[in-house]
Amino acid sequence: MDEQGVSGGGPPWWNRWGDQERAARWPWRSTVLVTAFVLAGSNFAARQQVDERADLDVFARVLLVVAAGLLLWRHRHPVVVVFGTAAATMLYLGAGYPYGPVFVTFALGCFSAIAAGHRKAAWTALGLLWTGHVLVAHWLYQWLPPSGDEAASWGSEGVVAAWGVAIVALAELARTRREQWARERAERAQAARRRADEVRLRMARELHDVLAHSISVINVQAGVGLALLDSDPEQARTALTTIKAASKEALGEVRQVLDTLRTPGDAPRAPAPGLDRLPELVEQAASAGLTVEIEGRAPELAPGTDLAAFRIVQEALTNVVRHSGSRHARVHLAHDDRTTLRLRIDDDGPATGADAGGSGNGLAGMRERAAALGGTIEAGPRRDGGFRVLAVLPLTVKEDR
Structure with a gap:
């Protein structure tokens, strides 16, 4: 600024x-x-x-x-x-x-x-x-x-006194106005710092979500490729092909995120991802050995809600790949009276305790995305085993997109 x-x-x-x-x-x-x-x-x-x-x-x-x-x-x-x-x-x-x-x-x-x-x-x-x-x-x-x-005359003394009080009153008024200007400047500076912090947080969250998913897929496929390099070279070749595709996609998304740091007013070079790209997530998860079943269909969303919903599903599936022993996940989409979007991501567990290189900020990032839209995130183990992520987001019909 x-x-x-x-x-x-x-x-x-x-x-x-x-x-x-x-x-x-x-x-x-x-x-x-x-x-x-x-x-x-x-x-x-x-x-x-x-x-x-x-x-x-x-x-x-x-x-x-x-x-x-x-x-x-x-x-x-x-x-x-x-x-x-x-x-x-x-x-x-x-x-x-x-x-x-x-x-x-x-x-x-x-x-x-x-x-x-x-x-x-x-x-x-x-x-x-x-x-x-x-x-x-x-x-x-x-x-x-x-x-x-x-x-x-005593009347002249009143004039002198009034003159003096007027001078002091004018000075007091000027000082008050000056302090008001100083407060306004401080408030503007604080607002500018707050906006900058929000931009940095949004960038960090976006980069985390983009990289965490792709790197998790790359990590799994690298392990598969190393394990099968001698016994099944063809399968190892498939794993390397998946790594190449995942890394190319990650580079493209990182470039798209970094484009927002260009001169203000420049239009993005590519549209932000949304729930219409769920089939791509399913394919990427399948390349990491995870079968994903999609239930329901989301209505048309405003760009911000669409991006948040996509990133929440992406991060939830990434966590399944990283931390769950289950090779099957379900994504359920529903909306109530055209006012609320509900996203539910389930896996059957159990948790493996393995670490695929994550930062541990995935759930926090999902909660921040939901809170920014006025929504909520609930995440935790299910009673019958496995893990569930439930996101409730205010639904905005895509009218001015």
């Missing part, structure tokens, strides 16, 4: 802003732009408040540069920055300098602190700044410049 498709979500600039790598970089450009804006805006504000506030002097400009310059550390030390900008802003206002863009520096520091998860620090800094402004505007103004200043 495309990496960009997994990690997408939210504006690209926001994702980069929130990355840990960005926190390790210095935000020079934005800090310089903010500093220039604050200085220019404060000069303009000073001209508008000539008779109301103190004139901008060197100390005022130093405070403005310090307040804006602190933003250079906002990604590395957000708590220090939010309290530092609050202190610089408070000194600026306490000295009677004009109201203006100095509040922008504190707003950005507060925003950075909340985005970094330091909510308490941001709210505390806001509370201290507002408290300091109230003290200056209603009590300390008598001893602070400019001379002849009067107490501010």
Whole structure:
């Protein structure tokens, strides 16, 4: 899957802003732009408040540069920055300098602190700044410049408080949205990994079913060929011919399975096997010395159900060849009210305890196939001897095939 498709979500600039790598970089450009804006805006504000506030002097400009310059550390030390900008802003206002863009520096520091998860620090800094402004505007103004200043109206304090709360609320909203985007990215990545795991499991199960059956036939015929090589060369030749045919078929099916790993959207080169290939299974089983009797007939199935049913029968017959002393098996197919397909595979036993090179995952693979379709598998010894595999699969009539 495309990496960009997994990690997408939210504006690209926001994702980069929130990355840990960005926190390790210095935000020079934005800090310089903010500093220039604050200085220019404060000069303009000073001209508008000539008779109301103190004139901008060197100390005022130093405070403005310090307040804006602190933003250079906002990604590395957000708590220090939010309290530092609050202190610089408070000194600026306490000295009677004009109201203006100095509040922008504190707003950005507060925003950075909340985005970094330091909510308490941001709210505390806001509370201290507002408290300091109230003290200056209603009590300390008598001893602070400019001379002849009067107490501010309490209505203006409400505006200041509302402004501060709006900044914090906006930062909280932005952080919430950012966390939501992060969760969405994580969920998409997890879904992509889950889909990849499902594909790998399906491939492993398919390869197991393809190879286990063919290799079991090859194993049996190889034993026959070795046993009869000297006493009955013609029969040994027949066994080798069967081995050649089984290996050719296995190679073809493996190639078909591996074709699914090609570029998405490519059509399979050959149709997936289904119950219409049961006669081939019967012939292969016969070449391994197993007689198979087919009872009943399945209806037309959807491709997924058809493939699962075929692989279940194939694996069950493979297990008979490997582990049963019986040379006769029965496959019974039935369907109930066009809603359920029932597959029953019986052999008369007894179990030989022999191992024909299997992996031991056959029954687990059958159960996974059935469960993927919402069906069930029951497997175990019968009361009268032998072994039975019973598969119940939801039946889907082949309408959109």
